Amino acid sequence: MENRMTGQRGKNMKRHSGRKEFARGLFLLLILSAAAVIASEAASAESVIVNSKDWRDVYAGLQYAKxxxxxxxxxxxxSHAVSLLNFLNNDEKYVxxxxxxxxxxxxxxxxxxKGLDAEALPYDNNLNIELARKLRDEKGIKKYIIxxxxxGYNAISVAPYAKVSESYVLFANAATIDDIISFFRxxxxxxVTIYGxxxxxxxxxxQEFNPEEINEGNRFANxxxxxxxxxxxxxxxxxxxxxxxxIEDxxxxxxxxxxxxxxxxIPDETKEFIKEAGFKYAVLIGNNLIPTATYVKRRLDIAVFVKFAKGLAGTGNPSLQDLDTFPVPRYAIALDIKSVKYNVLTNTLEVxxxxxxxxxxxxKTTITLLDSNKTASDKEAVFLDGFQEKTVAYPLELDEAEKNNPGIASAIMLYGEDEGSLEFVLQKNMTVSTLKVLDNSQAEIIDAYYDVSNAAFIITIQNTGSTDVFANAEIIGLMVDGEQKNIAGNKNVRVKPGEExxxxxxxxxxxxxxADNPSIKVRVYYGERxxxxxxxxxxxxxxxxxxxxxLVIIGASAAVAVLVLWLIFGKRRKRKEE
Incomplete structure (x- = not known):
């Protein structure tokens, strides 16, 4: 009995030992398999390097990689192309x-x-579209943002959404749209989403691809x-x-x-949006916007971190380097306040x-006279066309002593590319000079039309007063290329009394x-000076x-031709009747 039990125990122990060996072997096999997969992935890991002076190529290459x-x-x-070699890995392949x-x-x-595994990606003429084609064929990505x-700001704004929605951004203009349409077909x-x-x-x-449009009027709203x-x-x-x-990684x-x-x-609407979105943390990329980021931190109660440099990983060198950034086209803008004068006779501050x-x-400007603490400001944004000067008269009552010596004006100007994008600030103190001028000018707007041959709106005004009038004009809210804009004349005209x-x-x-402008709104600025x-x-x-x-001559010629034909056929008909 005991021998039988001992034998059975021995069989159980052998069976148990066999299970342990099998489990150990299976575990080892799994480890080796995983290692093989990891090794295979490491061996086949690819990184992308974009070598181009065109920001669109840089953007396309980065979004393709992401x-x-x-x-x-x-x-x-x-020089950066050479120094970059020091940070590349021999175990990777570079496209x-x-x-x-x-x-x-x-x-x-x-x-x-340098012993690195590298190859160039061949393409015909448009890297942006070629990478879109590769993503479509290899990853099945067929959603696009135009x-x-x-x-460049529209492309930067939409980049994170493109990534999380698995969409690809295409740059469309008159030169590329035919290639994009061919690619879509x-x-x-x-x-397809049109952004901005x-x-x-x-x-x-x-339109044949039923695009959705995101265009709220300005880049901050978009x-x-x-x-x-x-x-x-x-x-x-x-x-x-x-x-x-x-662009930054x-x-x-x-x-x-x-x-x-x-x-x-920061536009007021964006301040409110940051609160409503419930953000608790923000990372400022670069150090060129620290003043506005500080506002976000202090006024909107958000923890703000600044990413202004990069470390040199794996070099043993604790020093920092500037962030790798690539500039994109931006809206170049610069305004100034040329003069501030107080007109004693009209009680206006002329800026x-x-x-x-x-x-x-x-x-939009707010101007405060520091001695009297009296203020004038814009209710609406003032439009300034390229290289234009414009004088705005603000009603401002001063007492006699203040009129004789208005003192110093402190101006704070918010400005930007449109009324909803006043992102720049000019702060300036200026001595206020005085003048004593009455303006008795009178003028009426009597006609407006568009001259196709001169590509210009022609505004006719009449001087209805007794003094010479200087004038210029603007078209307000004109629809051009599907967008509203203001435009202004680039030269003042002088009109004598009674003349046009x-x-x-x-x-x-x-x-x-x-066709988009069945009517136009004309604003004329005028004065004696x-x-x-x-x-x-x-x-x-x-x-x-x-x-x-x-075109008028062609129309007249056509009328003559019709008359000649009428005379010819009219005579023939008359002969037949005879």
Whole structure:
């Protein structure tokens, strides 16, 4: 009995030992398999390097890498192309995206010379579309976001949403839209979204793909809308802060949305949006916006961190380097206050504003006389076309002593590319001079039409007063390329009493643009002094279009031809009747 039990126990022990060996072997096999997979992935791991002077190539290359889950680098100068080699890994394979204009031609050969595994990606003529094709064919990504490439901020704003929604950003303009349409016709997109302003021909060409449009009127409003959409996909309490003037790796990562803040000011609507979105943390990318980021921290009760440098990982060197950033086209804008004068006879503060660049701009200013603590301010933003000067007269009552010596004016001007994007701040103290001038000028707007041959609106005014009048004009809320804009004449005209004068406001208009404007609103600024057009009048006109003389001649010739034919056939008919 005991021997039988002992034997049975021995069999059980052998069986148990066998199970342990099997389990150990299976565990070892799993480890080896996992190691093999890891080794295989490591061996086949690819990183992307973009070697191009074109920001669109850099952007396209980074978004391609992010959608593929790859590490991405970009070259930002010739010296950086060389120094970048010190941070590349011998265990990785590098796909080099060379632009039409690259910092170092044949960059992949330089990598190979350093013992790195590298190859260039061949493509025909548009890297942006070629990478879209690869993502479609290899990853099945068929959702697209269309942006204009004249300014870079729209592409930066939409980058995180593109990543989390698995969409690819395409740059569309008159030169690229045909290629994009051909690409879409190869395999119909799942969705197409137009973000921000694009050219009319781009928008029209895309209609066959039923695009959705996101255009709230300005870049800050568009940015808030795309962040809302991001948060629906990836609710998160942290955001990145930037102003859309450069590309940086984390901005393309998609882990956090991007909220635009201005260089010196944050639009009120964006301040409210940051509160409503429930963000608790924010990371400022770069150190050029610290004043506005400080406002976010102090006034909006959000913890703000600043990413202003990068460490040199694995080098043993504890020093920091500047962030790798790549500039994108931005809206260049610069305004100034040229003079502040108090007109004793009219009790007005005359402030002359100056646009120093060709880009149109809007400004809202508050001016305080420091001695009297009296203030004048704009209720609406003042429009300044490129290189335009404009004088605005603000009613301001001063007592006799203050009139004789107004003292120092402290001005705070908020300005930007449109009324909803007043992101810049000018603070300036100026001595207020005095003048004693009455303005008895009188004028009426009597006609307005569009002259096709001169590509200009012609505004006719009449001097109905007894003194010479200087005048200029603006068209308010004109629809051009599907967008509202203001335009102004670039030259003042002088009109003698009782006479008429014409002001040209140049703007090239297509037939569709003209159809979008059944009427136009004209605003004329005028005055006795050329440097002080402090009076204004507005009038709305049904749009009239004057064709060129050539078209008029063609029309007249056609009428003559009809008359000749009538005479010929009329005579023949008469002969038959006889």
């Amino acid at each position: 959608l593929n889950g790859q590490t991405a680098y970009f070259v930002k100068s010739e 080099v995206l060379n632009g039409a204009e690259s910092f170092l031609p044949d960059y992949e050969s330089l990598l190979k010379g 942006v204009d490439d004249s300014m 190869e395999e119909r997109p799942e969705s 302003h694009v050219r009319r021909e781009v928008k029209e060409a895309l 940015n808030r809308e795309i962040v809302r959409r991001y948060l629906k996909i990836n609710p998160i309490n942290q955001t990145l802060l930037t102003n859309g003037e450069f 984390e901005l393309m990562e998609g882990k956090n949305p991007i909220v635009f803040i201005g260089r010196n000011n 002359t504003y100056q646009n120093l660049l060709e880009s149109p701009a809007y400004a 004068g014409q002001i040209a406001v140049r703007q090239r208009m297509t037939e569709l643009d003209l 050329e440097e002080g057009l402090i009076k204004q009048k507005e009038k709305e006109f049904p749009l009239k279009v004057k064709k060129s003389n050539l």
